[in-house]
Amino acid sequence: xxxADPAAGSIAPAELFDLSRRDRPIDLIDVRTPAEYRTVHATxxxxxxxxxxxxxxxxxxxxxxxxxxxVICASGARGRQAREAFAAAGFADVVNVEGGTRAWxxxxxxxxxxxxxxxxxxxxxxxxxxxxxxxxxLGAAASPWFTxxxxxxxxxxxxxxxxxxxxMAMGLARLPWNQAGDEAASRxx
Numbered sequence: 469x470x471x472a473d474p475a476a477g478s479i480a481p482a483e484l485f486d487l488s489r490r491d492r493p494i495d496l497i498d499v500r501t502p503a504e505y506r507t508v509h510a511t512x513x514x515x516x517x518x519x520x521x522x523x524x525x526x527x528x529x530x531x532x533x534x535x536x537x538x539v540i541c542a543s544g545a546r547g548r549q550a551r552e553a554f555a556a557a558g559f560a561d562v563v564n565v566e567g568g569t570r571a572w573x574x575x576x577x578x579x580x581x582x583x584x585x586x587x588x589x590x591x592x593x594x595x596x597x598x599x600x601x602x603x604x605x606l607g608a609a610a611s612p613w614f615t616x617x618x619x620x621x622x623x624x625x626x627x628x629x630x631x632x633x634x635x636m637a638m639g640l641a642r643l644p645w646n647q648a649g650d651e652a653a654s655r656x657x
Contacts, residue, residue, distance in 0.1 A: 523557035
């Protein structure tokens, strides 16, 4: 397999794992919430949640690893955001793992499992669906103005789909149940 091209910005999970087995230290940061990390993560990864990512501090904490810094999330979207944050801070040698932890696990690569938690994506769906339903019910029962709540949620979902940034998910990531196990999650491999 070819080595990662940092200019390309991404690498397949199997390719990264192959690089790690060549006696080459790999520095992989998982940018999901601590609760998501605790549920399942690539064995090579250490946790630095996206909402707390300080690119300069992350680069300073590298464990003797030369070469690119790799980032991984659930499916690739937050990894791209992390990569962009590093680039904005002047660190260009950062590579996103294509497909995130889901692709890593689907490829049969080694993972560590812990206590299961509800994914951020499922939490967003439950809250968005509840708000849409509430807007429809209140619009029918109390005032048609409440249907604007449903419209607002719909616009938010469209925006999240187009920009790949979900403010609701970013807010949910900061809630206590998504921070559970933070002290264990931030440990290095």
